[in-house]
Amino acid sequence: MNILTFQSTEELNEAGAGIIVSLLQTKPDAVLGLATGGTPVGVYEQLVKSYKKGLVSFKKATSFNLDEYVGLPREHEQSYYTYMKENLFNHVDLPAEQIHIPDGNAPDPEAECRQYEEKLAKAKQIDLQILGLGHNGHIGFNEPDHALVSGTHVVKLQEETLRANARYFDSIEEVPKLAITMGVGMILKAKTILLIVRGEDKAKIVHEALTGPIRTELPASLLQTHPNLVVMLDNAASRYFQ
Ligand code: F6R
Numbered sequence: 001m002n003i004l005t006f007q008s009t010e011e012l013n014e015a016g017a018g019i020i021v022s023l024l025q026t027k028p029d030a031v032l033g034l035a036t037g038g039t040p041v042g043v044y045e046q047l048v049k050s051y052k053k054g055l056v057s058f059k060k061a062t063s064f065n066l067d068e069y070v071g072l073p074r075e076h077e078q079s080y081y082t083y084m085k086e087n088l089f090n091h092v093d094l095p096a097e098q099i100h101i102p103d104g105n106a107p108d109p110e111a112e113c114r115q116y117e118e119k120l121a122k123a124k125q126i127d128l129q130i131l132g133l134g135h136n137g138h139i140g141f142n143e144p145d146h147a148l149v150s151g152t153h154v155v156k157l158q159e160e161t162l163r164a165n166a167r168y169f170d171s172i173e174e175v176p177k178l179a180i181t182m183g184v185g186m187i188l189k190a191k192t193i194l195l196i197v198r199g200e201d202k203a204k205i206v207h208e209a210l211t212g213p214i215r216t217e218l219p220a221s222l223l224q225t226h227p228n229l230v231v232m233l234d235n236a237a238s239r240y241f242q
Helices: 009-026 041-052 080-087 109-123 159-168 184-189 200-211 219-225
Strands: 002-006 031-034 062-065 067-069 128-131 153-156 178-181 192-197 229-234
Touching: 002 009, 009 041, 009 128, 009 192, 009 229, 041 080, 062 109, 067 080, 109 153, 109 178, 184 219, 192 200, 192 219, 200 219, 200 229
Parallel strands: 002 229, 031 062, 031 128, 128 192, 192 229
Antiparallel strands: 067 178, 153 178
């Protein structure tokens, strides 16, 4: 595990984007595992800048997003599909047919999970999986539980997650209660995992996840078992590592 701490968010974002740019420069057909949420927005912004400078191309790359809300049409302003288009896909040359995001509005979400799992199986392995961290220790939408699911599945979002994500909706009632998420199996199968954590409110949970016992009640603690984990923290999130 390689833990890197950055003095400013800008430096962190540049370094995060730098890892993706380097990967695509050496392996243009890389498979990227992408996260949404507040954490990677600045990384995507830097990535777009690098693309516009001609430093990187996504033409041969493939992407798989971690998760999507169930019940939101793709065009909904808070769908992760819309998020990815606005923050990255509309601004780079990644072909639409190489983009994969679970369809949260599929008539049969369980069937959608199976299909997503088949697409992931065809891609075999994600080269670089980007992860944020939930306040409750979730990765993707794999919520703390007495057991975790390996494959893509429908998950009931926990109260803490609904509360955290309510900031993007008019009220907490509007936050979808279910999501489709990639399971921990595929996440842990990635060649490299880049976990990005910012803010004092996550300082304790990231420290516990990376230094405490490995347990399904803290899904991010499973990352300790990964042979190639890079962790990027800002100053505030790194508090307990000092
Ligand atoms: C998003 C995802 C989630 C978020 C996590 C942190 O695709 O999988 O695990 O990374 O909830 O969210 P933010 O970055 O908004 O604090």
